[in-house]
Amino acid sequence: MAKTVLIVEDNELNLRLFCDLLTAHGYQAIPLGDGREAVARIRELRPDLVVMDIQLPYITGLELIEAIKQDADLGSTPIMAVTAYAAKGDEERIRHAGAEAYVSKPVTVTRFLEAVRSLIG
DSSP states (O other): OEEEEEOOSOOHHHHHHHHHHHHTTTTTTEEEEEGGHHHHHHHHHHOOOEESSSSSSSOOOOHHHHHHHHHHTTTTEEEEEEEEOOSHHHHHHHHHHOEEEESSSSOOHHHHHHHHHHOOO
16 A cells, blocks of 8 residues: 655645655655645544645644644654755754654755655655
8 A cells, every 4th residue: 555645735836746756656645735724634644744845825834843743643743844945944943843854945856755765665
């Protein structure tokens, strides 16, 4: 059975790219364009991995990572942050919130897939 990856990304092109990459490499990719639904969808789907954009409308990916990691039922879910934020201190702040991996945009296929494999095989 394919491992499930929930992708929380508001940019339609990035969402499609991540879904296509994951599907082509044997993962079941589930797109989610609205971060406000993320916690409920994670609770419902129990994905093997969450790919989380940091810059989302309404709620930031950072806030979502913190909420997920503080939830007793969801806290063990691995999270890979994917973001255009690549300034000094951003990766540290994102990892401190609980993300197990950090990939900056624009992503390279190799780096993206290496990060996914390192988290869920």
